[in-house]
Amino acid sequence: MNLEKFKGIIPAFYACYDDAGEVSEMRTKDLCNYLYEKGVKGLYVGGSSGECIYQNLEERKATLKYVAEAVKGKLTLIAHVGAPSTRESVALAKYAEELGYDALSAIPPIYFKLPDSSVIKYWTEIMESTKLPFIIYNIPQTTGYNLSLQAFKKLIENKKVIGVKNSSMPVMDIERFKAAAGEDFIVFNGPDEQYVSGRVIGADSGIGGTYAAMPELLLKAEEFVSSGNFEQAKNIQRDINDIIIALCSLNGHMYSTIKELLKLRGVNVGSVRGPLEPVTGEDLNKVEEIKNMIDQAILKYGR
Numbered sequence: 626m627n628l629e630k631f632k633g634i635i636p637a638f639y640a641c642y643d644d645a646g647e648v649s650e651m652r653t654k655d656l657c658n659y660l661y662e663k664g665v666k667g668l669y670v671g672g673s674s675g676e677c678i679y680q681n682l683e684e685r686k687a688t689l690k691y692v693a694e695a696v697k698g699k700l701t702l703i704a705h706v707g708a709p710s711t712r713e714s715v716a717l718a719k720y721a722e723e724l725g726y727d728a729l730s731a732i733p734p735i736y737f738k739l740p741d742s743s744v745i746k747y748w749t750e751i752m753e754s755t756k757l758p759f760i761i762y763n764i765p766q767t768t769g770y771n772l773s774l775q776a777f778k779k780l781i782e783n784k785k786v787i788g789v790k791n792s793s794m795p796v797m798d799i800e801r802f803k804a805a806a807g808e809d810f811i812v813f814n815g816p817d818e819q820y821v822s823g824r825v826i827g828a829d830s831g832i833g834g835t836y837a838a839m840p841e842l843l844l845k846a847e848e849f850v851s852s853g854n855f856e857q858a859k860n861i862q863r864d865i866n867d868i869i870i871a872l873c874s875l876n877g878h879m880y881s882t883i884k885e886l887l888k889l890r891g892v893n894v895g896s897v898r899g900p901l902e903p904v905t906g907e908d909l910n911k912v913e914e915i916k917n918m919i920d921q922a923i924l925k926y927g928r
């Protein structure tokens with residue numbers, strides 16, 4: 626399979642709500658078009674940044690549909706279908722296939738701590754429910770399940786597994802997964818704070834929750850890495866990290882800060898759904914300062 630369409634900057638897509646907190650078709654499509662115009666390679670739809678665990682099946686299907694209607698054929702589309710039960714994940718997977726998505730992906734099962742055998746069975750049942758390729762999602766910080774090299778090796782025996790989105794913090798995990806899987810496989814860098822290091826140690830591409838807040842900077846970081854300009858890659862990563870730290874420093878959840886920031890950048894996707902908390906009061910004014918940090922970094926590196 627030609628994996629080139631998965632290589633590049635792939636923002637983790639946000640949940641787009643109207644002012645009453647319902648999934649909004651118009652705002653979903655606006656965000657798609659905004660990111661397409663910025664030049665990203667694809668979208669990872671309905672993952673952590675998509676607030677997947679706070680949405681019901683119909684809402685998740687609606688988002689998958691609106692995104693496909695807006696940018697299918699223009700961007701690589703990966704559907705995150707991880708859900709509390711295998712049954713729901715399979716329903717989402719089949720729907721994503723109908724809509725023409727390029728690949729599926731899923732977190733491991735959540736809530737109950739299950740053994741590797743159950744996790745592998747869960748992912749395999751999703752894979753076998755469609756003809757689409759599959760991308761494993763390893764995010765131990767939120768799921769409590771850390772994908773071992775042994776389980777990984779077992780999973781990649783299935784040729785439907787074309788990649789892993791690795792959000793664990795040790796960059797060495799990326800190196801180990803790449804070494805085990807080889808060239809004909811995509812390792813996606815997960816931690817945006819380590820985009821440059823992840824790419825240098827073996828990641829082929831990146832999917833991240835802060836990319837959509839500053840796509841220009843991630844695209845530029847990728848340009849520096851792929852052209853071998855590591856001095857500038859290091860510099861831009863430092864500026865990206867200052868921005869991520871600022872995004873995490875306000876009183877609401879980071880996704881809420883990002884959504885307020887996006888409003889200032891011209892695209893309104895509403896706010897977050899509880900229990901995530903919105904940014905409030907004085908802190909709302911600080912979002913403007915973060916926007917200025919992004920604007921200045923864009924000017925500095927030129928895009």
Ligand SMILES: CC(=O)N[C@@H]([C@@H](O)[C@H](O)[C@H](O)CO)[C@@H](O)CC(=O)C(=O)O
Nearest residue numbers: 637672673674792815816817818833834
């Ligand atoms: C633990 C976590 O949430 N990791 C994020 C990062 O992109 C993260 O938001 C970023 O590195 C800032 O900490 C992504 O890996 C998640 C992601 O891409 C998604 O929305 O599914």
